[in-house]
Amino acid sequence: MSELKNGVIPFSLKDLIVISKLLKIELDKLILTQIPDDDKVKIEQSVKKLNKPKLKLDKEGFTFGQ
Incomplete structure (x- = not known):
């Protein structure tokens, strides 16, 4: 404890x-x-490298658009 x-x-x-x-x-x-802003930047960069345009990080979290 x-x-x-x-x-x-x-x-x-x-x-x-x-x-x-x-x-x-x-x-x-x-x-x-909530994800800290500096972590959001790193995550957004990683998502960009994945080249998945439908996967995004918005104010609420991750979204996978149509």
Whole structure:
């Protein structure tokens, strides 16, 4: 527990689910769901290299257009 608390090891999804249920906290409050801007740039560059024009990253996340 002290390793989790002190950031030595990360919480697993299972840990977060247990915390969510025990403390009655919505899971989306415990999990980062937004991609940082600098990561978005790297992801967009990688997607461009894939040459898949329908695959895009918008404000909400990834989309695969028609």
